[in-house]
Amino acid sequence: MCFHGPRNAPPPGSQITVGGVHIGVGSAMKYLGLVLDSRWTFEEHFRRLAPKLDRSGAALKRLLPNLGGPDAPCRRLYAGIVRSMALYGAPVWVPSLGKRPAAKLNACQRVMAIRMVRGYRTISREAASLLAGLPPWDLEATVLARMHDLRVEMQRRGETPLPRQVAAWRTEFRRDLRVAWRLRLSQPSAGHAVIEAVRPLFEEWLERGHGVLSFRMTQVLTGHGKFRRFLHRIKQERTPGSHHCVDRPEDTVEVCKYFVNGELCRR
Template identity: 40%
Template sequence: MALYGAPIWAGRLNSKTRALLRRPQRVIAQRIIRGYKTIGHAAACALAGTIPWELDARLLAERYNQRTELRIADERLAPRELEARLDAEKKRARDRWKSQLEDEPYGTYTVAVLLTSFDSWLDRKSGTLTYRQVQVMTGHGCFGHYLYTIRREPSPVCHHCGYEDDTAYHTMVECLTWAPERWELEMALNVDDLSLHNIVAKIIVSERSWAAFHNFCEKVMRKKEEAERAREARADAHPLQQRRRGVRRRQFVNALIPQ
């Protein structure tokens, strides 16, 4: 629906209309990857493997123009020639996407990693992202740094080891609390450095490695989430840490009270 009539309007896109296209696609991509709403358009689409709609519209316009030229010239392509042309168009679209990602100001933590194995990431035959895997791959999740950024913590400190900045990288590589889980993942992936670059390079070529990374994320992030809920439930919790009640949740509770 979003790309209806794309050959007509693809060449007239500007910054305002691109933003209109990106807004709903960002929401869809976030749901595909089961990620937080704060994940940017570039990172969400790259993780989901969905090409930005403005680039897809440009590709559709090019195909339409080529078919029009062939029709005017009364030419028909052989199936092999048509397949080769489609492959070339797909490669050009990916190259444009890569160039666009390199200039994106948001989601650089995730985008930089995926760009090193971009084609392999998009062409992988297995591996479905989970909610907790996406937290680790984006840094948007139960990390002190992120919670401090969205004003859910008074500081970015790590509550598990006391380090001053609890990021996804700190959880993956540095925090001593997760040493047993980290050792299991290192053995499964056969790596000495659990940087996200090394992890992605391993999991896209092996279902076993993907499962090992999945298990690590589930174990570690589940424990971090349980610790966060325990902090929220404390009587002396900081005001920023106290569990909030959303508008819809309050409306639901009120609806249960007899009038």
């Protein structure tokens, strides 16, 4: 790997010889699963990682349909697998994590969050992640990096952290993560209706030990579903109104006389 200034590129045709083997000089190299670039931005790492996460998400999409399929714990397990792939080596790349790599990371998280809540693919990342109870992966990467730094610091002093110390660190850092997540939700870029509804009960929502989201419940919470206003927005209906009511989720559930026993308003 050739290290160079910000305005220079590796000399064309450069190579080194090791044991009689010629090795070309490039702008990036893979080492222990991480792609290192000459400027330590890790943009190349995430550029190569994103398609892998997308393929994993696409494969799991076939296993996690909106109707039927595995239950909520199984869906969370699958999401955890992709999360582990995404956050591999986090203590190394977190200090250099820029906006573009973070955006790629969170875009992949959106796919898994939508699979968890059985939602339409048009749901925003902020809304889907909140409903699924999945903190943004860039914030989780920061927690992993802080845990790693504390372990390294104790090892330098010749100490070994006790299990209760590790548990206390994890609890403290998870608390800080939720504070940062809630602060971020105060200025969402999308999914305003869902966030406005859930944010006042943020802790209760994340800590609840009962209830799961069904395909139809997610439609009601997000407004992305068999509602004419939404279908009109994606050009599937000519007009935004229902035959029977205004056809916003709240109108369908609270007002529409055709909403009976949990069945959505008939068209």
